[in-house]
Amino acid sequence: MAATDTITIRNCATLDEFRQCVALQRSVWGWEDEDLIPTRFFVVAHKIEGQVIGAFDPAGRMVGFCLAVPALHGPASYLHSHMLAVLPEFRRAGIGRRLKLEQRRQALERGIRLIEWTFDPLEWKNAVFNFNRLGAIARRYVPNQYGVSSSPLHRGLPTDRLIAEWWLDSPRVVSCLEGKSDTSTEAGQRIALPLDVLEHPAERASSIADLQASLRAQFQQAFAKGLAAVAFEPQKDSGSYLLTDWRTTG
DSSP: OOTTTTTTEOOOOOHHHHHHHHHHHHHHHHHOOSSSOHHHHHHHHHHHHOOOEEOOOOTEEEEEEEEEHHHHHHHEEEEEEEEEEEEGGGGSSSSHHHHHHHHHHHHHHHHEEEEEEEEEOOOOOHHIIIIIIIIOOEEEEETTOOOSSGGGGGTOEEEEEEEEEETTTTTHHHHHHTTTTOOOOOOOOOEEETTTSSSSSSHHHHHHHHHHHHHHHHHHHHHTEEEEEEEEEEEEEEEEEEEEEGGGGG
């Protein structure tokens, strides 16, 4: 893990910085050109009051970034955070969290209370980050959100996604960001996930596809009953999503 005490988090504003965002996508996900978000989209996001926030080393090299665009739920405005990427050698050092916190700070400064993004429910470490550390919740599941991508990390599977809702000034979020875990929430339902599900994906493609289909059915049924995913609890070999009534946790 690379040293991160000299990493600066700041807005991107130049063509060179936007081009670095494109290059970093390829480094992190191994995408082909058709799946890359192009430079001009970052330019547009910057100009329409979206967010293009970068993490830079002392030499000005980008080691991570996040991208968000303005969006609407009816008349209510929010930010859709489409992408967050950190170079592998800089992961597990808090850079992703720093990028999200800067997103939150800027959004609240503008009077925006909600940021949403999508993530793969098979990626349990992302679930821990989103739910347990940031305080997000999920109440929607989208099958094959982006179509099958060119990234080897996506294993040729449908790109099923949970939609994370980050209610920026809610008591739950404030508590999580202060490092206080919520031990009072009772599980209305648990959805199990083996922690080694994505190890050796080429040899386990069929079983991973079956597990994805099972997760899809369980989440859709739970959300139809009004439950929300609010945490992920990893154990030794397996973990579980914790779902409950959001009205009791907000």
